[in-house]
Amino acid sequence: MPEKKWENVVRAGLFLVIISFIGWAYVAGSFRFIADNPDELIYLLGQHLKLVGLSSFLAVLVAVPLGIFITRPRFKKFDWIVINFANVGQTVPSLAVLALVMSYLGLGYKTAVFALWFYSLLPILRNTIAGIESVNPSVIDAGKGMGMKPSQILWKLELPNASYAILAGIRTSTVINIGTAALAFLIGGGGLGDFIFTGISLYDTGIMLAGAVPVTMLAITIDFLLGKLEKRIIPKGLHWESD
Template sequence: MKKRSFTEKVVKAGLLLVIAGVVVWAFAAGSFQLMIDRPGDLIYLLLQHLQLVGLSALLAVAAAVPAGIIVTRERFRKLQWIATNFANLGQTIPSLAILALVMSYLGIGYQTAVFALWINSLLPILRNTIAGLENVSPSILDAGKGMGMSPGQIFWKLELPNASYAILAGIRTSIVINVGTATLAFLIGGGGLGDFIFTGISLYDTGIMLAGALPVMVLAVIIDFVLGKLERVVIPKGLQRNLETL
């Protein structure tokens, strides 16, 4: 436990140093002045970015969590290979290729970007849902059966609470990854903070590029922090204590 705490502190310190370095770089490049001069544009693009990430995440959770639950039931286990490999497409195919493929069928715009991000979000959530449910201790399930619980009661009161840590970790990972991936939505007219990033790249202007990259980085850190706190609220207290002792 002490060793893990020390490692976590070192990693956090390293991340803070990286963030501080990027902030200094952005300040020297004039990014903060650009944000001050164009606050309306920054807020507009930030809201677009949040909409892209939020909607794609909600759709991914709505699809991947139920799918993970279904394929862990005995009668549907044969479908697990199909579901997992479908979700694999979002990770094995490069993000730009996914955008190009989706754009060729759905055209350009916000809806196409959300669909591409949805595909990209599925795998971490699906895999963690399956892993969480399959790794629930058989002794816990046997105890529930011994107490006369129905299959539904066993699932809602034993399986799902004990798998909640893994499921939420998958959702957290998926959303944080999508914060960065959503910058590519600009390339197909989906909006978001990628507007500043790719405009800066095309104009060879580091200040404009960092005016988009810095908010993306800060947004990812904030979302990860908030979801981490949410885990402590949702995960049962007893399970939290067990995890802390590992």
Template sequence: MQGKRLELTIRVGLTLVIGALFAWAYVSGTFQFIMDHPDDLIYLLQQHLKLVGLSSLLAVAIAVPLGIFITRPRFKKYDWIVINFANIGQTVPSLAVLALVMSYLGIGYMTAVFALWIYSLLPILRNTVAGIESVNRSILDAGKGMGMTQYQVLWKLELPNSLYAILAGIRTSIVINVGTAALAFLIGGGGLGDLIFTGISLYDTGIMLSGALPVTLLAVIIDFLLGKFEKIIIPRGVQRNLETL
């Protein structure tokens, strides 16, 4: 209960801070650019969502199956290779990842998607592996004792009980991706980074915040929606076990 109260307090505090920031920006006339050019903002927001959506979808499609693959007993010896490859995206600074990818693939939208995909892999992969490996062995032994095949154990026991960790990794990855996608503008990928870096180059705080604040709000909204999605998809029995921890 104390953990839930602390989480609620932090969320309420962050919401109030963000709300105050937006109120201050509105009162000080920061959103003048948005009010004068709403179509530009909508266009750049759509680009940003496409960048985040496509790169995150590819990351989930690759990292989750790969995480399951390297937790199988006969393939576990390859886990250090896979994990270290995924580590590249997080250990190398995001700007360096963009520069490296750009040097081989050129500039443009798909180059930005590829760079964001690399940057998104590790949180999902690590949480998938950690979630599956943390499943209580007695549960798995009980399933095997009931005559379940290895595939039934995976789909009916391992994945449902590790779903919270897997979804937490996906949630973290996507929220980080929202902010990182602002850098896609530097290699011709578009997105809300256009406003941020244009404002920086022109020394115009209004234009810069017209891009930065929507990115912040987008990250908060996506985090909130994914949190609600977790509660819907995670089995209730697993949720009750988590609440008792």
């Protein structure tokens, strides 16, 4: 119960922060600017969603199978190489990642997608590895005792038991990606960063927040929806008590 109360306090605090942020944006004239430029907002929001959607999808497509691959006994010795490679995407600042990718691929949408994909790999990869490695060995032994093949153990025992960690990694990666995608504007990738950096260059807080508020609300909405999806996908017996 104390944990539940603490969770409620944190949620109340976050709610107050969000309300204050929106109030600041209203006073700065952000909503008036949005009301005067609805078509531009919708266009930039669409670009932002495409950037995040494609890069996150590709990150899942690569990181989850790669995480499974290097948890197999015969390939486990390569895990430090793969993890350190993915670490580069998180240890190097996001602006530096964009600059490095831009120097090789040039400017544009594809470059932004590639940079965001690379930056999104680590949380998913780490959680996939941690989730699979945290499966109780007795569960694996029981599966072997029942005559299950390695592929059956993976799909019927390891992945279901690791699903909470894997989905949490995808959720974290996607939310981080939404914020990072605002930087794509700097290399011609489009997105809501257009408003943010235009506002910064013009010293206009209203225009800047006209981009920052939709990014924030988008991150909160996606996080909420992915949280609901987790509860539907994860087997009921594996849910945390707090859920």
